[in-house]
Amino acid sequence: MVKDYIHLNSQCEVKRTNFGARARRLFLLKAMDMPVPRAVLLSIDAVKKIQTGRKIDTGGILDVFNEEDIFSVRASPEHWDWGGPQTILNVGLNNNKFADLKIKLGETEAISLYLRFILSFSIDIMRIDEQLFESVISKRPTEAMITTALNVYEEEMSSPFPQSPNDQLEQVLKSMIRAWNGTTARILRKAHNAPEDAGVAFIIQRMVMGFGKLESGSGVAQFINPIDGSKKVTGRYLSQSQGRDALERKNSLFLTKDKRGRSLEEHMPKIFEELCKFGSEVRVKTKDELELDFTIDGEKLWLLDAAPARRSAQAAIKVLVDLVEEGIIDKNNAVKRVEPRIITELLHPQLSPLAKLQVICRGVAASPGAATGQIVFSSKMAQKLALKEKPTILVKLETGPEDIRGMHFTKGVLTERGGMTSHAAVTARGLGLPCIVGANALKINFKEKHITTHSGKIFNELDFITIDGTSGRVISGKTDLLEPTFNDSLKTFLKWAEQIAKIDIRANADTPNDVTIARNFGAKGIGLCRTEQMFFEDDRLLAMREMIFADSNKERKVALEQLLPMQRADFMKIFKIMDGFPVCIRLFDPPLHEFLPRERQEMLELAEALDLSVGKIIDRTKELSEFNPMLGMRGVRLGITLPEIYEMQARAIFEATVTAQKAGMLIVPEIMIPLVSAQKEVELIRSNIEATASAVKTETGTEFNYKYGVMVETPRAALRAGDIAKSSSFLSFGTNDLTQMTYGLSRDDASRFMRDYVAKEVFSEDPFRTLDKDGVGELLLLARDRGRAQNPTLSLSVCGEHGGDPTSIKFCCEAGFNYVSCSSFRVPIAILAAAHYELGK
């Protein structure tokens, strides 16, 4: 039979997992013969039964203690991360024990302890209003105050302060269980992926007092620097104190010698040495850095608790690398222990945990990291201020390709509309730029140049705000940030993860700069190079627009000829960086109207530049504009109707390949066709590309290889994957568009209801963030089976934003795909997620 509670010293076989993470540590300390005070552990199962009405056997629990003992009660959650209610000290103190303590410890100490307990029991456990104790709080304790406090209690509760330790313990446990089930605790746990029925156990431990004539006191010690993880004894000790007083009071001692003041090392060298010895033994045994709560009682050292040491993301990695290098854990174990969230934190600026934040609204956390800067409403303004080295946050209704330039100059992007795969989100992730989209509680007035918050507060252009793209919070004013780190420990750690991962991780990168970042982060190639991004640079945009205004194929070709050398040069640069790795280039995808000016002034300038009438510019703009630009003349449809564009791009790719080959590089480009829905599209474009390849081979007298494949972004392409695979060597799932089309849900407008849908559990997750396994996932598996049945060597991958999401990566691993591709800054997270999949198999 599983016992409800056991003694820490118990020799009987118990299921230790049933007593929570904290208790597991205590078992270990005890097994190592460390000086741990006597304790009884109340199991998770027992707590669950108490929740459903079972009586607490306080008599049985207290049986193992001596008559004069008093206790602390600590929560022991199933997992450390799940928190738990605050520890309650000195349970069991009553009038009789108070009288004993006066003799043992002296009046002052006894009064202070008893008063402290009465207040904590009344306020924290019985929830009596703190204000009622105003006359006894924060004053020098006197015995009269004890009487006052006991009277307030009696008046409020209509019964005297409980004198029986059993009654006190029962109330303490009930209150802590209530706190564990409270809404705030549940929300906090949920953020750490705890299940609804997450369990907690309790530790009832004899108090070693920390007060007395011989040296007594309490402290907290850890053996690393919590910021960078380097080895350093940190913490504090305070004579005549309990719990965590040493961390809160000014007169506490440093632990190790310190220029700033006295230390335990100098004051009690033997005890300090013993503490360090225990610290290092426990570290080896638990295979982790710990924070020890200790008490010195009459010059004897006691260990009360050994929780994981506090550590920043940077320190977390350094600790693991050190443990591996010292042979304490193996690499697999180290990799297993890091959550992808830690890597995200390391690669982007973060809000300082010490910063006081005034949150003005929340949006979709679209690209991680924090940024602080002055509000600007146009890319031009962002650029202007960047030249003066002033940081900005670009605020827009939504962004379009014309904002990419401005995004290079701003520190963060905030949009009122949009979702996880809207333009701002995708581009910001690619640039490693913090971004919040769908902040629809903000109203932006572009004319008056201000933002109004839900509560009516107005922020004008150039006012400071901060955005946290990791949590989706928009914050008033400037805030301190912690800078990102990509140090040697992280590089070493990611190498280990890379060795474990089996699926390849490629990057979605469009510019030489992005490609370099991707390579440094360990990408095994480029899975998606969105070529249209290259046309938004100033020198190319005009040529692009000339092409759009061309009246004949011949004129179009002439305009495209200006773009050819530029594209070729771009590809050359990318091939050089990716020498030896695959590069998958997607031919032109967006609708052409995205390249046209929106404002009248810009139209006038374009008319002048192209020597055309403004009327013609306006007419063409109208002609090309679409109600839903995501489903019209874009992708392969442009390739079929205006074949000169793809022809120019294919030529640029092949000519760059020849040059790269001649320079000794190993490059086999992959050409990918977007938005396909019919096999005929694939065949038509294929024959055009083959013709261009033959022409380049003949003109240059050089042989080269390339791969031809399809981006599966429409449900029809997934259903017809069998046919399409016959003329393709790879299929890459563009799950952004595929999700949009499968759900019939605009990727730009989804945020308007997505939060409600997820909150009401209509969708378990935002399907643009985590792949919808059941629907979109089914299409992927069906396409895999139909495709590979026709072409067994068919390579399969995901290059939508899901390629950087750990849950979606797991799906791709299980599905046997060849690679996933995600924005450069998510490559390390993807590598880690892929390694986790292998380790968890």
Ligand code: PEP
């Ligand atoms: C996709 O649709 O999944 C994709 C990667 O393409 P884009 O985001 O450029 O439409």
Ligand code: MG
């Ligand atoms: Mg797409």
